[in-house]
Amino acid sequence: MMTVSEAAKAFLACDRYLILTHRNPDGDTVGSASAFCRGLRALGKSAYLYRNPQITKTYLPFAEPLFAPEGYVPDVTVAVDVADVRMYPNGYTGRPEYCIDHHGSNPGFAGETCLMAHKASCGEAVLEILKAMNAPIDGDVADALYAAVSTDCGAFQYRNTTADTLRAAAELIELGADHVALNKKLFRTFSRGRLTLEGMVYTTMRQYRDGTLNVAAVSLKMLEEAGAAEEDMDDLASLAGKLAGVEASVTLREMAGGMVKASVRTNGNPDASKVCAKFGGGGHVMASGCSMECTLEEAEARIVAAMLEEWQ
Numbered sequence: 001m002m003t004v005s006e007a008a009k010a011f012l013a014c015d016r017y018l019i020l021t022h023r024n025p026d027g028d029t030v031g032s033a034s035a036f037c038r039g040l041r042a043l044g045k046s047a048y049l050y051r052n053p054q055i056t057k058t059y060l061p062f063a064e065p066l067f068a069p070e071g072y073v074p075d076v077t078v079a080v081d082v083a084d085v086r087m088y089p090n091g092y093t094g095r096p097e098y099c100i101d102h103h104g105s106n107p108g109f110a111g112e113t114c115l116m117a118h119k120a121s122c123g124e125a126v127l128e129i130l131k132a133m134n135a136p137i138d139g140d141v142a143d144a145l146y147a148a149v150s151t152d153c154g155a156f157q158y159r160n161t162t163a164d165t166l167r168a169a170a171e172l173i174e175l176g177a178d179h180v181a182l183n184k185k186l187f188r189t190f191s192r193g194r195l196t197l198e199g200m201v202y203t204t205m206r207q208y209r210d211g212t213l214n215v216a217a218v219s220l221k222m223l224e225e226a227g228a229a230e231e232d233m234d235d236l237a238s239l240a241g242k243l244a245g246v247e248a249s250v251t252l253r254e255m256a257g258g259m260v261k262a263s264v265r266t267n268g269n270p271d272a273s274k275v276c277a278k279f280g281g282g283g284h285v286m287a288s289g290c291s292m293e294c295t296l297e298e299a300e301a302r303i304v305a306a307m308l309e310e311w312q
């Protein structure tokens, strides 16, 4: 494990960088990678991003101008926000020399890791490292880091948000991040397909246990009728938890091939990871997932029974 100053020293000593984002890329990995890449360039280094084919429309503007050209040969590869080798981006087969991360579960797969598990986002770790390197931080770097920080803490609403998260955001605004435009783009703008689908979810969700358990079931037919694409599915599992009186929620999503994916969210009771373990899944006490091979109706009956059984 490297400290921030050890990481800064190591990064100042290298010259040609390739930066890796993770599989199913989110705002934190893309924003962190983009900012780190631009910061390294401002220090006179050569730096590019691995061409992660899964980056969606929302985050592509941060990444695309920095994608490595065909045949680029780096001296070092740095993974950012990559929690595990299973999270390597599609097509990547190497082993990164360095990793900057904030996932406490990171097993240290890279040569050296700077792990800041107390941070809500990897973006906050990158900000500290860039400052320790005395890298110039311009508006583009600040924008990318603000996107990273704000998306990983759900616009400063998730439980991982701390006073330090807000201080990092404040610092980024002072450094030129356009937080008003970014908040609008990242949190207040949705496709017609997404809004139509949300309407369907809200009007079809069902309550159990005197309204303390809420279940939303999303069928393939609903997706088609709503005109919703894969990129419209972000954070779908948070909708069912918004109903007043709800203590736990389940979001079921019908997948192609007869599978149903379940996302369970609770206040801690029942233990979501125990519920999902019954179906071969897992995760955290308050947020877990699992898959079942059955119809949506069967999945709902099974998971509701499992929830009631685990509920203290």
Ligand SMILES: [Mn+2]
Pocket: 028, 029, 081, 102, 120, 121, 122, 152
């Ligand atoms: Mn992250």
